Amino acid sequence: MVETPSYGGFRRAVRAAGGRCIDAPIDGEGIIPAAWDARVLFVTPTRQFPTGAVLSLERRQRLLEWADAKGAVIIEDDYDSEFRHRGKSLEPLRVLGGEERVVYVGSFTKSLLPPTRLGYAVLPPPLVEPFTRAQALFEPFPVNLLEQKALAAFMAGGAYERHLRRMKRSYGRKFHLLSELVKRELGSLVDWTESDAGLHLFGWWRGGEAEYRAFRSAGEAEGVRWSETEAELGGQRRFGLYLNFPHLTEEQIREGVRRMVRGGERSGQRS
Structure with missing residues (x-):
């Protein structure tokens, strides 16, 4: 089961392993739980990708109940929730009683330089040995060992936490x-999703396909x-669009929105 829409890498991973993807619909609260006939679920409950919807506690519990009933595994991808700009996040599925059914995965790609490419997985105890053996098969030698040791030292000395606090302040602004x-x-063109965290903003286009494509082309013409x-x-x-902002200055953000407004006017849309 894969959220629709979702991160494309989920589907590529499933197909590469010979699996079959089944679309799981979402709404404004994230994935809609159901009695799926499946063995694996990929889900982003903390911040649905790309919409940013936060899964409610009741729905999280229903996912765990489904996994227990089916003997299924949930892959919980927490890709950027460390950047919370207001409010308090709900507990991950793994903490809510999913120790035996949930594989919790995360990455340092958002908090460090993207080329670092360091990630991690917190596994249910029965899966530790199979994962270790699979890792040894596909990657006999440790990957990015120098970067791993540097990050460990960075964290052990408290520098990573200080770095993260500075990033949160900058990204929050x-x-x-x-x-x-x-x-x-x-706001008249795009229905923006309410969000409390993360490094992009998402919204659904309010009009039809032709209007959206005209708006996109006009935006490209504006640069x-x-x-x-x-x-x-x-x-x-x-049609949904999401705006990434960490790499931009505040003035570039203002200029980008001005260009989007001009694109709307150029395409005949009123913003």
């Missing part, structure tokens, strides 16, 4: 600025681009 600007300037997704929701083809 950008998050609030971008959120305010897009809701004010582009601004964004990531996007398509999904079948409620029997309707929806």
Whole structure:
């Protein structure tokens, strides 16, 4: 089971292993639990990718109940929730009683330089040995050993926590600025998802396909681009766009929104 829409790497991993992907629909609260006939679920409960929806406690418990009933494994991807800008996050599935059924995965790609490519998995005890043997088969020698040791020293000395606090302050200012600007300037074109964390903002295009494609082309002509997704929701083809902001200065964020507004005007949309 894979959320729809979701991170494309999930589907590529399943297909590479000879599995079959089944779409699991989402709504404004994230994945919609059901009695799926499946053995594995990929899910992003802390911040659904790409929409940013936070899965409720009741739905998290239903996912764990499904996994227990089916003898299934849940892959819980927590990709950027360390960057919380307001409020308090819910506990991960693994902490809510999923120790035997949940594989919790995360990455330092967002908090360190992207080329570092360091990640981790917290495994249920029965899966530790199979994962270790599989890792030894595919990667006989430790990967990024120098980077791993450097990160361990960075964390042990407290420098990583200080680094993370500085990043949270910087990214928090950008998050609030971008959120305010897009809701004010582009709210008539895009239904922006409420979010408390993360490094991108997501919204569903309010109009149809032709209008969206005209808006995107006009934006490119203005020199601004964004990531996007398509999904079948409620029997309707929806277009979503998400804006990444960590790499931009606050002035670049303002300029980017101005260009999107001009793109809307150029394409005949009113923002």
